[in-house]
Amino acid sequence: MLAIARTHARRFSDRFTDEVRFLRAWVERPLTTGAVAPSGAALSRLMASFVDADCSGPIVELGPGTGVVTDALVKRGIDEARLVLIEYSPDFCTLLEERFPRATVIQGDAYAMADVVEEAPGSLAGVVSSLPLFTRPLEARQKLIEDALELMTPGAPFIQFSYALVPPVPEVDGRYGVTRTSWVVRNVPPARVWLYRRVVEDEAVEETAA
Numbered sequence: 001m002l003a004i005a006r007t008h009a010r011r012f013s014d015r016f017t018d019e020v021r022f023l024r025a026w027v028e029r030p031l032t033t034g035a036v037a038p039s040g041a042a043l044s045r046l047m048a049s050f051v052d053a054d055c056s057g058p059i060v061e062l063g064p065g066t067g068v069v070t071d072a073l074v075k076r077g078i079d080e081a082r083l084v085l086i087e088y089s090p091d092f093c094t095l096l097e098e099r100f101p102r103a104t105v106i107q108g109d110a111y112a113m114a115d116v117v118e119e120a121p122g123s124l125a126g127v128v129s130s131l132p133l134f135t136r137p138l139e140a141r142q143k144l145i146e147d148a149l150e151l152m153t154p155g156a157p158f159i160q161f162s163y164a165l166v167p168p169v170p171e172v173d174g175r176y177g178v179t180r181t182s183w184v185v186r187n188v189p190p191a192r193v194w195l196y197r198r199v200v201e202d203e204a205v206e207e208t209a210a
């Protein structure tokens with residue numbers, strides 16, 4: 001009983017410490033951090049649910065922060081060693097190295113992923129992004145999606161969350177399509193997940209978790 005209470009207390013304390021870390025990062029670099037707190041468990045699980053754990057190949061996470069989505073990926077059954085985490089903040093990178101010692105942590109700019117990720121075109125099983133995309137010009141966002149899809153297995157999704165009503169990158173006819181989930185209202189603020197695939201779709205449709 002005492003052990004369970006201690007575990008709960010430690011988890012609460014870790015979460016609280018992460019929230020303080022995040023808030024500090026947001027105060028120092030609001031546009032880069034993009035949120036005042038880490039994503040909630042429901043949103044993290046939803047993002048992870050779109051990665052096919054049976055599909056081989058590395059999975060790249062862009063902007064993992066304190067690792068809540070990373071943790072959801074691992075809980076989904078994805079071997080930590082398959083994860084490549086690209087994070088701008090050196091402090092978050094140190095934390096990620098401690099929490100996911102078998103993952104590859106790269107401190108750098110996710111928008112340069114084509115140069116940073118040393119994987120063959122078509123080899124990634126998925127890309128999971130929490131980047132605050134709207135802080136960058138549309139051309140930079142489009143290039144990121146194009147570069148990522150080029151590195152990914154055909155049909156694998158580029159998974160992005162946002163708080164906005166409109167897709168962070170509009171689909172481009174004949175190149176890539178976008179679908180969206182319904183709102184995750186338990187997240188603060190409510191968010192939704194956008195899925196980019198090389199397959200062009202006629203229009204954005206509601207999508208449910210796998």
Ligand SMILES: C[S@@+](CC[C@H](N)C(=O)[O-])C[C@H]1O[C@@H](n2cnc3c(N)ncnc32)[C@H](O)[C@@H]1O
Nearest residue numbers: 032034035038039063064065087088109110130
């Ligand atoms: C909205 S937070 C999401 C963090 C975490 N994935 C979550 O859901 O709680 C965005 C993260 O992206 C990182 N980031 C922002 N721009 C970046 C860039 N150009 N390259 C790499 N990481 C970046 C920030 O440092 C921050 O950790």
